[in-house]
Amino acid sequence: MSRAVLVLENGQVFTGQSFGAVGQTLGEAVFCTAMTGYQETLTDPSYHRQIVVATAPQIGNTGWNTEDDESHGGKIWVAGYAVRNPTRRVSNWRASTGLADKLVEQGVVGIAGIDTRALVRVLRDHGSMRAGVFSGDALADTDTLLTRVKSQPSMAGADLAGEVSTDTGYVIEPDGPARFTVAALDLGIKTNTPRMFAQRGIRVHVLPSSTSLDVIRELKADGVFLSNGPGDPATADATVDLTKQVLGEGIPLFGICFGNQILGRALGRGTYKMKFGHRGINIPVIDVATGKVSITAQNHGFALDGEAGEEFDTDFGRARISHVCANDNTVEGVELVSGQAFSVQYHPEAAAGPHDAGYLFDKFATLLEGTRA
Numbered sequence: 367m368s369r370a371v372l373v374l375e376n377g378q379v380f381t382g383q384s385f386g387a388v389g390q391t392l393g394e395a396v397f398c399t400a401m402t403g404y405q406e407t408l409t410d411p412s413y414h415r416q417i418v419v420a421t422a423p424q425i426g427n428t429g430w431n432t433e434d435d436e437s438h439g440g441k442i443w444v445a446g447y448a449v450r451n452p453t454r455r456v457s458n459w460r461a462s463t464g465l466a467d468k469l470v471e472q473g474v475v476g477i478a479g480i481d482t483r484a485l486v487r488v489l490r491d492h493g494s495m496r497a498g499v500f501s502g503d504a505l506a507d508t509d510t511l512l513t514r515v516k517s518q519p520s521m522a523g524a525d526l527a528g529e530v531s532t533d534t535g536y537v538i539e540p541d542g543p544a545r546f547t548v549a550a551l552d553l554g555i556k557t558n559t560p561r562m563f564a565q566r567g568i569r570v571h572v573l574p575s576s577t578s579l580d581v582i583r584e585l586k587a588d589g590v591f592l593s594n595g596p597g598d599p600a601t602a603d604a605t606v607d608l609t610k611q612v613l614g615e616g617i618p619l620f621g622i623c624f625g626n627q628i629l630g631r632a633l634g635r636g637t638y639k640m641k642f643g644h645r646g647i648n649i650p651v652i653d654v655a656t657g658k659v660s661i662t663a664q665n666h667g668f669a670l671d672g673e674a675g676e677e678f679d680t681d682f683g684r685a686r687i688s689h690v691c692a693n694d695n696t697v698e699g700v701e702l703v704s705g706q707a708f709s710v711q712y713h714p715e716a717a718a719g720p721h722d723a724g725y726l727f728d729k730f731a732t733l734l735e736g737t738r739a
Contacts, residue, residue, distance in 0.1 A: 367383035367384050367385065367478065367479075368383065368384045368388060368501055368502060369381070369382075369383065369384070369501065369505065370382055370383055370384040370385070370388075370476075370477040370478075370499060370500065370501035370505075371477070371499070371500050371501075371505065371511065372395075372417075372448055372477050372480060372485070372497060372498070372499050372500075373497060373498050373500065373508065373511045373512055373515050374395060374488065374495055374496075374497050374515070375495045375496040375497065375512070375515050375516055376488075376492060376495060377508075377512060378488060379508055379511075380448075380477070380480040380481065380484075380485055381480070382477045382478055382479035382480040383477070383478050383479045384475075384476070384477065384478075384501035384502070385447065385449060385452055385466060385469065385476035385477055385478035386447065386466055386469025386470055386474050386475060386476035387469060387470050387472075387473045387474055387475045387476070388475070388501045388502035388504075389473075389475050389500075389501065389502055389503070389504050390475060390498065390499070390500050390501075390504035390514070391417065391445050391446040391474070391475035391498065391499050392445065392496070392497070392498045392514065392515065392518045393415050393416045393417040393444075393445030393446055393496075393497065393498075393518075394415065394416045394417065394445075394494050394495065394496060394497070394520075394521045394667075395416075395417045395419060395448075395485075395489060395494060395495055395496070395497035396413075396416050396417070396418060396419065396489070396494045396642070396643060396645055396667065397418070397419040397420075397421055397482075397485075397486045397489050397490075397642070397645065398418055398419070398420060398421065398645040398646055398665070399421045399422075399645065399646035399647075399648065400420075400422070400645075400646050400647040400648075400663075400718060400719070401422045401647075402422075402647070402718055403434075403647060403717070403718020403719065404420065404422075404425055404426070404465070405428075405430060405431070405434045405435065405465075406434055406435075406436045406556075406717045406718040407444070407665075407718070408442045408443070408444050408447065408474075409434075409435045409436045409437040409440065409441065409442055409443060410436045410437070410443060410554075410556060410594075410665060411436075411437055411443045411530035411554035411555070411556070411594075411595060411596060412443075412554050412556075412594050412595055412596050412623065412624070412665050412666070413443050413444045413445075413596065413665065414443045414444075414445070414526050414529060414530050414554065414596040414597075415445050415521070415524065415526060415596065416444060416445055416521075416596075417444070417445050417446035417447070417448060417497050417498075417499060418444045418446070418447055418448070418645075419448040419449075419482055419485055419486060419489070420447070420448065420449045420450070420482065421482060421483075421486055423450045423451050423482070424450070424451045424452075424453055425449040425450075425451070425452055425453065425465065426449075426452045426453040426456070426464065426465035426466065427453045427456070427457060427458070428456070428457070428458035428460075428461060429456035429457075429458050429460075429461030429462070429463060429464050429465060430461060430462060430463050430464060430465055430467070430468040431458070431460040431461055431462055432460075432462055433460060434717075434718075435557065436556040436557050436558060436717055437556075437557065438532060438536075438555070438557060438572075441472070442468070442469070442472045442474050443530065443596075444474065445474075446474065446475050446476055446477070446499045447469065447474060447476035447477075448476065448477050448478075448480060448482065448485065448499065449476070449477075449478050449482065450478070450479070450480065450481070450482045450483075451478070451479075452465065452466060452478045453465075475499050475501065476499065477499045477501070489642050490642055493641040493642050494521070494641070494642050494643060494667060496515050496516065496518055496520065497515060498511060498514055498515040498518075500514075521597070521598065521639070521667060522598055522639045523598050523600070523601060524596075524597045524598050524601065525597055525598070525601035525602070526554075526595070526596040526597030527553040527554060527575045527595040527596065527597055527602060527605070527624065528575050528576065529596075530552075530553075530554040530595060530596060531552045531553060531554065531574050531575035531576075531595075532552045532572060532573075532574055533574060534574070535571055535572060535573045535574065535577075536571075536572050537569065537570065537571055537572070538560035538561070538563070538564050538569070538570040538572065539564065539569060540563075540564045540566075540567045540568055540569050541564050541565050541567070542567055543567060544567060544568070544569045545566070545567035545568060545731070545734075545735075546567065546568045546569070546588040546589065546731070546734045546735075547568070547569045547570075547571065547585060547586065547587050547588050548563055548568050548569070548570050548571070548587060548588065548589045548590070548591050548734075549571050549573055549577070549581075549582045549585055549587035549589075549590050549591070550563075550570050550571065550572045550573065550590075550591040550593060551573055551575060551577060551590065551591065551592050551593060551605065551608070551625075552572050552573060552574060552575060552593055552595075553575050553592065553593045553594065553595030553602075553605065553624050553625065553628075554593060554594050554595030554596055554624065555572060555593035555594065555595075556593070556594060556713075556715060556717055557717075558715040558716070558717035559591075559593060559594075559622065559715045560572060561715075562714075562715050562724070562727045563591075563727065565727075566727055566728065566731045567731075568731065568734075570591075571585055571587070575595075575605060576604070577608070578608070579608060579611045579612065579615070582612070582617070587617070588617075588618070588734045588737065589617060589618040589619065589620065589730065589733070589734050589737075590612045590617055590618070590619045590620075591619075591620050591621070591622075591625070591730075592605070592609065592619065592620070592621035592622070592624070592625025592626075592628050592629060592709065593621075593622060593623070593624065593625055594622050594623035594624050594625065594665070594713065595623070595624035595625075596624070597624075598637075598639070598668060599624060599627035599628060599631055599637045599668055600631075600637055602624075602628060602631075605628050606628055606631045606632050609628055609629060609632040610632045610681070610682075613632060613681075613682045613702075613706070613707060614682070616706065618706055618707065618730070618733045618734055618737050619706065619707035619708075619709075620707070620708060620709065620726070620730040620733075621707075621708075621709030621710075622709065622710060622712075622713060622714065622715070623664075623665065623666055623710075623711060623712070623713060624666075625709055626670065626698075626699065626700065626709035626710055626711045627666075627668055627669070627670060627711075628709075629700060629707060629708075629709040630670040630671075630672075630697075630700045630709070631670075633678075633680040633682070633685045633700065633702075634678070634680055634681075635670050635671050635672060635678075635700070636670070636671040637668050637669065637670055637671065638668065638669060638671065639667060639668055640666075640667055640668060640669055640696070642667075643665075643666055643667035643668075644664040644665070644666055644691065644696070644711075645664060645665045645666075646663070646664060647662075647663040647664075647716075647718055647719035647720065648661055648720070649661070649662050649663075649664045649691065649693065649712065650662070650691070650692035650693065651689050651690070651691055651692065651698045651699075651710075651711075651712055651723075652674070652689060652690050652691075652692050652698075653688065653689055653699075654674050654675045654686075654687065654688055654689060654690065655688065659692060660712075660720075660722035660723045661720045661722050662698075662712035662713065662714075662719065662720065662722065662723055663712060663713040663716050663717070663718065663719025663720065664711065664712045664713060665713070666711060669696045669697055669711065670687075670697040670700060670711070671697070672687040672697045672700070673687060673690075673695070673697075674687060674690040674695065675687060677703070680702070682702060682704075682706070682707075683702055683703060683704050683706075684702070684703040684704075685700060685701065685702050685703060686700070686701060686703060687699070687700055688700060688701045688708065688710075689710055689711070689712075691711075696711070697711065698710060698711040698712055699711060705733060706733075708726075708729070708730075710723070710726060714726040714727065715727075
């Protein structure tokens with residue numbers, strides 16, 4: 367491995383070795399606390415334009431397989447990857463190749479051998495920030511590299527959902543007879559989400575982010591799903607407008623992650639950029655109504671305004687903040703009191719992560735059943 371450096375916009379430099387492709391990559395430096403599931407993390411479209419720092423010290427033990435990709439087509443979406451100790455030998459019966467080989471194959475520039483604990487402390491203290499990883503011919507003096515880092519736009523104000531969305535719609539058939547049809551707006555959808563719907567007898571039409579209400583009507587969809595995705599929800603005015611139209615039609619709606627922020631904005635709430643966000647698979651969330659705590663998978667750098675249990679008026683009836691994070695009281699869910707629409711900030715599809723919140727897919731199926739009846 368050749369020399370590589372990671373440069374933060376505050377001027378700090380971390381020197382290590384190249385990992386994966388050699389060259390230059392720019393993005394927002396964020397950290398993920400998950401001990402497992404790196405393949406799902408790297409292929410999650412919500413990480414588009416971000417350099418992910420793994421807090422787990424050893425990465426790559428299980429190699430790379432053909433089953434765990436969370437992007438349609440198996441694309442790695444992270445801008446770059448920073449690790450402490452990449453494993454030298456793959457040991458897993460499902461592995462088809464190694465992590466480093468896959469990064470090279472897809473041109474993902476990474477860095478290894480750095481003190482990731484020190485790097486994470488910087489990001490926790492000062493917040494996620496613009497960064498760059500440089501190796502090979504992309505190396506230069508620090509001032510030059512810092513200029514490149516600062517030349518990239520901030521994640522605040524970034525309109526990215528359209529960049530990761532499918533260009534054409536596709537269908538995921540249910541396991542067994544079709545009970546319902548759901549129109550899923552692809553804002554960066556993970557592959558396990560339609561799979562979770564399919565397990566409940568739901569046919570899923572995955573649609574481009576630019577989809578109109580007319581298309582949803584033509585499909586005779588029983589419900590609408592707003593997926594996870596990258597970027598600043600304040601830029602997604604068209605998607606917010608579509609959500610308002612769906613709510614106005616009385617169509618059941620379920621949102622996850624970015625979809626939670628979209629529903630919140632459609633209900634009149636604001637959003638803000640968090641200091642360093644939530645990224646991991648062990649984050650506790652409280653259901654305000656029951657007090658039940660679920661351990662959840664999360665990946666978001668923006669959140670909704672609000673407080674636990676807060677109720678407020680909207681153009682579609684009363685709404686309330688339904689879930690909050692036990693760590694910092696960040697809003698983790700919003701819903702219409704009528705039950706027509708609900709969303710959560712975390713990832714009940716759990717890829718990777720715990721399955722505590724899988725019941726939300728059952729809740730949506732029950733909502734669809736009740737609406738049809």
